[in-house]
Amino acid sequence: LIKRYDNTTPGDQPTLGIADGEFLTMKKQITPEEVRVVALAKLQLRHDMVLWDIGAGSGSISIEADFLLPHGRIFAVERNIEYIKFLRENLNRFHPRNVRVVEGEAPSCLEDLPDPDRVFIGGSGGNLWELLEAVDGRLPADGRVVLTAMTLDTLVASSDFFGNSGYLVDVTTLNVARTSSNTDYKVFEAHNPVYIIVATKAQD
Amino acid sequence: LIKRYDNTTPGDQPTLGIADGEFLTMKKQITPEEVRVVALAKLQLRHDMVLWDIGAGSGSISIEADFLLPHGRIFAVERNIEYIKFLRENLNRFHPRNVRVVEGEAPSCLEDLPDPDRVFIGGSGGNLWELLEAVDGRLPADGRVVLTAMTLDTLVASSDFFGNSGYLVDVTTLNVARTSSNTDYKVFEAHNPVYIIVATKAQD
Amino acid sequence: LIKRYDNTTPGDQPTLGIADGEFLTMKKQITPEEVRVVALAKLQLRHDMVLWDIGAGSGSISIEADFLLPHGRIFAVERNIEYIKFLRENLNRFHPRNVRVVEGEAPSCLEDLPDPDRVFIGGSGGNLWELLEAVDGRLPADGRVVLTAMTLDTLVASSDFFGNSGYLVDVTTLNVARTSSNTDYKVFEAHNPVYIIVATKAQD
Amino acid sequence: LIKRYDNTTPGDQPTLGIADGEFLTMKKQITPEEVRVVALAKLQLRHDMVLWDIGAGSGSISIEADFLLPHGRIFAVERNIEYIKFLRENLNRFHPRNVRVVEGEAPSCLEDLPDPDRVFIGGSGGNLWELLEAVDGRLPADGRVVLTAMTLDTLVASSDFFGNSGYLVDVTTLNVARTSSNTDYKVFEAHNPVYIIVATKAQD
Numbered sequence: 001l002i003k004r005y006d007n008t009t010p011g012d013q014p015t016l017g018i019a020d021g022e023f024l025t026m027k028k029q030i031t032p033e034e035v036r037v038v039a040l041a042k043l044q045l046r047h048d049m050v051l052w053d054i055g056a057g058s059g060s061i062s063i064e065a066d067f068l069l070p071h072g073r074i075f076a077v078e079r080n081i082e083y084i085k086f087l088r089e090n091l092n093r094f095h096p097r098n099v100r101v102v103e104g105e106a107p108s109c110l111e112d113l114p115d116p117d118r119v120f121i122g123g124s125g126g127n128l129w130e131l132l133e134a135v136d137g138r139l140p141a142d143g144r145v146v147l148t149a150m151t152l153d154t155l156v157a158s159s160d161f162f163g164n165s166g167y168l169v170d171v172t173t174l175n176v177a178r179t180s181s182n183t184d185y186k187v188f189e190a191h192n193p194v195y196i197i198v199a200t201k202a203q204d
Numbered sequence: 205l206i207k208r209y210d211n212t213t214p215g216d217q218p219t220l221g222i223a224d225g226e227f228l229t230m231k232k233q234i235t236p237e238e239v240r241v242v243a244l245a246k247l248q249l250r251h252d253m254v255l256w257d258i259g260a261g262s263g264s265i266s267i268e269a270d271f272l273l274p275h276g277r278i279f280a281v282e283r284n285i286e287y288i289k290f291l292r293e294n295l296n297r298f299h300p301r302n303v304r305v306v307e308g309e310a311p312s313c314l315e316d317l318p319d320p321d322r323v324f325i326g327g328s329g330g331n332l333w334e335l336l337e338a339v340d341g342r343l344p345a346d347g348r349v350v351l352t353a354m355t356l357d358t359l360v361a362s363s364d365f366f367g368n369s370g371y372l373v374d375v376t377t378l379n380v381a382r383t384s385s386n387t388d389y390k391v392f393e394a395h396n397p398v399y400i401i402v403a404t405k406a407q408d
Numbered sequence: 409l410i411k412r413y414d415n416t417t418p419g420d421q422p423t424l425g426i427a428d429g430e431f432l433t434m435k436k437q438i439t440p441e442e443v444r445v446v447a448l449a450k451l452q453l454r455h456d457m458v459l460w461d462i463g464a465g466s467g468s469i470s471i472e473a474d475f476l477l478p479h480g481r482i483f484a485v486e487r488n489i490e491y492i493k494f495l496r497e498n499l500n501r502f503h504p505r506n507v508r509v510v511e512g513e514a515p516s517c518l519e520d521l522p523d524p525d526r527v528f529i530g531g532s533g534g535n536l537w538e539l540l541e542a543v544d545g546r547l548p549a550d551g552r553v554v555l556t557a558m559t560l561d562t563l564v565a566s567s568d569f570f571g572n573s574g575y576l577v578d579v580t581t582l583n584v585a586r587t588s589s590n591t592d593y594k595v596f597e598a599h600n601p602v603y604i605i606v607a608t609k610a611q612d
Numbered sequence: 613l614i615k616r617y618d619n620t621t622p623g624d625q626p627t628l629g630i631a632d633g634e635f636l637t638m639k640k641q642i643t644p645e646e647v648r649v650v651a652l653a654k655l656q657l658r659h660d661m662v663l664w665d666i667g668a669g670s671g672s673i674s675i676e677a678d679f680l681l682p683h684g685r686i687f688a689v690e691r692n693i694e695y696i697k698f699l700r701e702n703l704n705r706f707h708p709r710n711v712r713v714v715e716g717e718a719p720s721c722l723e724d725l726p727d728p729d730r731v732f733i734g735g736s737g738g739n740l741w742e743l744l745e746a747v748d749g750r751l752p753a754d755g756r757v758v759l760t761a762m763t764l765d766t767l768v769a770s771s772d773f774f775g776n777s778g779y780l781v782d783v784t785t786l787n788v789a790r791t792s793s794n795t796d797y798k799v800f801e802a803h804n805p806v807y808i809i810v811a812t813k814a815q816d
Binding site: 152155171173 | 560563564567568579581583601
């Protein structure tokens with residue numbers, strides 16, 4: 001593993017599509033790569049935007065977004081100390097240029113950050129409504145929030161919030177299954193279905 | 205529409221995630237954006253690679269790949285005259301820097317192209333086996349082919365070919381459904397399932 | 409077609425699994441057979457139960473349920489005159505023994521029916537909440553409601569209702585795609601995803 | 613558990629839709645109930661048919677088929693001794709009237725059975741091609757085989773066989789995910805996707 005670190009140069013990693021296994025993380029606690037890139041596409045990032053990555057976990061979204069935001073700024077917000085450890089190791093490994101770690105509890109720790117153009121919310125946490133209110137207070141018109149939900153509760157709460165707050169809301173569901181060349185017995189292994197909520201703030 | 209053309213500047217379009225509706229194409233004849241970005245991620249493009257986009261259609265893969273290959277070259281291969289018309293219009297609209305159109309029938313028209321590092325095959329066509337043999341003859345070790353299949357026949361033929369030719373083969377199935385904010389009645393509309401075959405050429 | 413009618417005898421049709429194409433209905437306005445049988449299985453019908461089939465449409469659930477309820481009673485409730493026409497034609501075709509058509513608007517038309525052991529709700533209609541309250545008022549402990557939802561709104565409203573009314577609630581999502589032997593080109597054609605909400609009334 | 617046995621009477625179990633947890637089996641080694649009923653529907657059983665259930669496992673297909681074949685005969689074929697133990701316990705529990713256990717290796721153990729009208733193949737085993745040839749030799753015109761596949765290899769081998777042997781072949785893919793009322797945290801848990809191959813023997 002260490003050897004790999006030493007050899008890593010910017011040209012060694014893909015500009016999109018880092019495999020799940022390349023990130024250091026807690027077992028299985030990572031957004032699968034297929035969901036990650038669809039979420040990134042739904043964010044519709046532009047060169048110089050500000051992205052808040054709330055519930056950044058091991059940092060896979062922030063790290064993949066870095067190449068897509070060459071003149072932008074990315075704030076990887078995470079409160080869990082275990083995750084922050086993995087997040088810092090992954091930043092060290094992939095050395096994105098524009099990612100800054102923000103340790104702390106959202107929404108309070110968002111106060112000092114510059115207003116976002118885009119917000120990704122990967123973790124549901126316990127205070128979703130409060131978080132969405134804080135995000136809504138800082139997001140400009142045409143700003144966009146992308147949220148991934150594994151549970152019906154998160155799907156419902158977020159689509160309710162955005163629907164009542166003047167956003168255009170689309171939901172994409174993704175059912176992904178993969179075979180693995182590592183096993184002879186090529187079963188398709190399913191990931192749990194994910195809901196990707198895309199909310200675009202209307203013009204005033 | 206014309207007004208939109210005039211206004212388009214590099215900063216106006218996302219670095220990833222152009223919506224399906226932004227491409228000019230024949231009705232519904234486009235790889236859905238979710239499948240497109242997953243295929244791009246599976247290609248694991250690096251800055252300066254050569255990509256063959258075979259069966260380029262209206263060019264959505266080539267155009268989205270352009271930002272991911274800042275020092276690379278992309279060859280959009282297409283034989284259908286109708287598609288070439290849309291392809292050229294889309295190139296004119298999104299003005300990627302590294303995409304070259306190759307009109308003609310694969311595999312014969314591939315002969316004069318530089319060897320690829322990555323190959324995307326979007327259309328099944330009628331001569332898949334012959335095409336895969338030609339691609340295999342030009343692809344270096346560690347090179348990678350990503351193929352999207354809508355039919356069992358294409359899935360089987362391609363996984364047979366790669367399995368028998370010393371490639372590592374993984375298959376991802378993607379079931380995507382979307383609601384649309386354009387309608388009050390939020391039905392999830394399903395796209396047909398797609399198989400994404402990822403074949404990596406083994407070291408000698 | 410007429411010849412087929414004449415020939416139909418009880419032994420001619422399967423005891424489960426009537427193909428979609430065998431039912432007379434409005435174009436594509438039928439629960440796909442895969443969803444239909446899963447819904448029937450979730451109902452856990454027993455020999456002598458009373459089933460309300462609300463929003464019976466062309467009657468496919470009632471007709472398939474008939475064999476599963478040899479000593480039971482099935483009430484096919486439908487308000488739409490077009491559907492009632494197809495419903496009656498299908499009853500004439502498959503001649504189930506225990507199905508009775510109830511023309512009218514639910515919940516008011518449910519008043520004179522015997523209390524149900526099982527309720528299937530296939531159509532969302534406009535007055536879902538009111539309907540669920542009426543059903544809840546008549547369903548005994550251990551009774552079960554199965555509801556199919558195509559939209560997020562119906563999914564949310566129904567799982568909210570049952571969650572707040574002391575039911576055990578499980579949700580199954582079904583993504584079905586089929587090839588057809590009628591075409592050489594074997595594309596998997598996807599049906600829109602369906603949510604099957606299963607709500608079991610708790611003991612007092 | 614024993615108490616439950618004692619109390620079980622024919623009216624206590626549903627005529628369709630026995631929950632997975634009701635069958636005694638090896639951990640997770642059971643066809644999920646949603647797949648089971650779709651397979652049963654695809655079999656299009658009629659009152660007095662002969663069904664071979666090859667790779668019967670813990671017997672869930674045979675047991676659920678029993679009610680659908682009131683005047684028929686079901687042969688539950690299994691070679692694995694562990695499974696046969698669970699199969700016999702489940703027969704004892706649900707006491708179907710028409711199921712007979714056939715211990716042994718298919719296809720050789722099929723020789724003494726009466727010709728089937730319907731064949732269900734749940735286990736892939738090692739000798740699929742030989743098995744399909746034996747089944748084909750015994751199945752009359754209009755007979756039907758339903759096979760569930762978890763792997764690409766089984767899907768391909770079986771659709772190849774039937775396609776080359778004069779059968780009409782349809783394939784249905786099923787992606788099922790379920791929430792559970794047992795947990796507060798309502799994640800949709802996915803089952804691995806299943807392919808249901810339906811092959812109908814053509815008239816001569």
